[in-house]
Amino acid sequence: MTRRSAYGPLPPGPRAPAAINSIQLIRRPLESLLGWRERYGDVYTVALLVFGVGVYVCDPKAIREMMTGDQSDLHAGEANEPLSPVLGQKSVLILDGREHLRQRKLLLPPFQGSAVHNFRRVIRDVAEAEVSRWREGETFVMRDRMRALTFEVIARAVFGVTERERIERMRSALAALISMQTILLMPSRLRRDLGRWSPWGRFQRRLKAADALIYEEIERRRSRSDLEDRTDVLSMLLMARDEEGEQMNDVELSDELMTMLLDGHETTATGLAFSFDLLPRNPRALDRLRDELESDDDAYLDAVVNESLRLRPVIDAAERTLTKPRTIGGWDLPAGIRVYPAIAAVHLREDLYPQPHEFRPERFIDEDAQSYSWLPFGGGIRRCVGAALAQAEMAEVIRTVVSRVELAPTRAEPEPVVIRGVTLVPRHGTPVEVKRVSLAR
Numbered sequence: 193m194t195r196r197s198a199y200g201p202l203p204p205g206p207r208a209p210a211a212i213n214s215i216q217l218i219r220r221p222l223e224s225l226l227g228w229r230e231r232y233g234d235v236y237t238v239a240l241l242v243f244g245v246g247v248y249v250c251d252p253k254a255i256r257e258m259m260t261g262d263q264s265d266l267h268a269g270e271a272n273e274p275l276s277p278v279l280g281q282k283s284v285l286i287l288d289g290r291e292h293l294r295q296r297k298l299l300l301p302p303f304q305g306s307a308v309h310n311f312r313r314v315i316r317d318v319a320e321a322e323v324s325r326w327r328e329g330e331t332f333v334m335r336d337r338m339r340a341l342t343f344e345v346i347a348r349a350v351f352g353v354t355e356r357e358r359i360e361r362m363r364s365a366l367a368a369l370i371s372m373q374t375i376l377l378m379p380s381r382l383r384r385d386l387g388r389w390s391p392w393g394r395f396q397r398r399l400k401a402a403d404a405l406i407y408e409e410i411e412r413r414r415s416r417s418d419l420e421d422r423t424d425v426l427s428m429l430l431m432a433r434d435e436e437g438e439q440m441n442d443v444e445l446s447d448e449l450m451t452m453l454l455d456g457h458e459t460t461a462t463g464l465a466f467s468f469d470l471l472p473r474n475p476r477a478l479d480r481l482r483d484e485l486e487s488d489d490d491a492y493l494d495a496v497v498n499e500s501l502r503l504r505p506v507i508d509a510a511e512r513t514l515t516k517p518r519t520i521g522g523w524d525l526p527a528g529i530r531v532y533p534a535i536a537a538v539h540l541r542e543d544l545y546p547q548p549h550e551f552r553p554e555r556f557i558d559e560d561a562q563s564y565s566w567l568p569f570g571g572g573i574r575r576c577v578g579a580a581l582a583q584a585e586m587a588e589v590i591r592t593v594v595s596r597v598e599l600a601p602t603r604a605e606p607e608p609v610v611i612r613g614v615t616l617v618p619r620h621g622t623p624v625e626v627k628r629v630s631l632a633r
């Protein structure tokens with residue numbers, strides 16, 4: 193069907209210039225996405241700075257159609273291309289088509305089933321060590337603490353590194369890179385290494401230092417004789433073979449490790465920071481969680497994680513570029529257009545989640561999370577590789593914190609949600625005060 197709007201044959205949407213739409217989206221992402229849906233319907237077009245004109249899809253049925261069956265005409269890698277100087281050309285995030293599927297198939301097994309079960313012990317140890325350092329009366333920004341914690345989990349579970357000194361070296365190399373990440377917005381003609389004082393030159397040196405550490409870990413692990421018995425992701429990837437019996441080469445391995453380091457720790461830390469803003473502000477849910485944890489039943493804990501990721505998803509929208517024309521939600525869309533399955537807008541639909549702005553974990557006790565109406569990890573052939581690890585991590589950290597300490601937010605109002613980089617974050621990072629420690633156990 194072809195209809196017309198202010199965007200020509202594309203669905204209708206806000207007519208404001210890209211700069212205005214972008215500022216609005218960055219400052220008030222949830223309100224913007226919902227406001228546009230209310231005004232223009234389930235499929236709308238928005239012009240944004242950097243990303244250009246794109247179509248948001250807020251209808252779970254249309255999203256299911258996109259994310260099931262043949263998705264070879266939906267590319268996600270090219271939208272991530274600006275990240276390639278850091279992640280590398282072989283990162284699963286950058287690749288599309290057959291190459292993407294090959295890397296993905298090799299990456300998935302270490303993140304499934306029993307593998308993730310083994311990680312729970314590691315996560316609990318790291319969380320216990322972190323919480324045991326907290327003192328009554330202390331205040332801190334939860335997102336910072338959670339970032340340190342989730343980094344350590346990735347270092348241990350994914351890289352299999354346990355020596356403190358090595359973890360610290362990796363942490364500081366990565367922090368140096370992340371502190372310069374806005375440089376990736378620099379136009380490619382300005383990306384020139386003019387020595388150690390030029391921004392691109394400095395960035396290149398930091399990148400080299402981080403890469404060198406990753407290659408060192410690959411080398412060290414390859415030389416171990418107990419590879420087959422090890423449960424960390426790197427060891428499992430070194431043993432993995434594709435359908436042709438080929439291994440990942442060192443460049444592929446290094447690019448995937450860098451992707452997991454960067455993609456896997458900040459996102460989970462932010463998810464946790466949101467959870468620790470929501471829980472103390474919803475004392476009934478917090479009390480019930482404490483009771484249920486005493487009875488060793490994890491159903492409510494898992495529901496808390498699901499509800500937290502519903503109400504405060506870390507990624508507001510998945511992203512696909514059409515390589516061929518496709519009909520989505522009743523609109524004939526042209527090749528080349530970006531389409532965003534609008535995770536946050538779907539999660540706040542009243543018809544799917546009555547009283548959608550309330551934190552009510554019970555909704556996920558009565559009913560399981562449904563793939564296309566609950567999609568904090570995206571979906572289809574690009575669904576987050578680390579979803580099970582991230583959920584286990586959130587559950588174990590929440591378990592440890594809630595049963596060991598009582599926290600109170602230091603700000604009167606719930607954290608406003610804003611966009612930083614490409615993620616939704618609590619604007620102040622969730623500052624909290626430790627009211628009491630060692631509640632139980």
Ligand code: HEM
Pocket residue numbers: 268284285296350451452453455456457459460463505506507510511568569570571572573574575576577578579581582
């Ligand atoms: C709460 C934490 C996390 C959230 C909310 C999250 C969310 C997402 C989302 C929305 C996508 C894109 C999916 C799509 O386009 O359909 C994604 C992709 C990905 N995530 Fe996560 N993620 C989290 C944690 C992790 C962790 C812990 C790892 C690994 C250690 C990880 C590794 C990846 C990878 C490799 C991809 C690319 C998959 C592909 O392109 O095939 N993520 N994630």
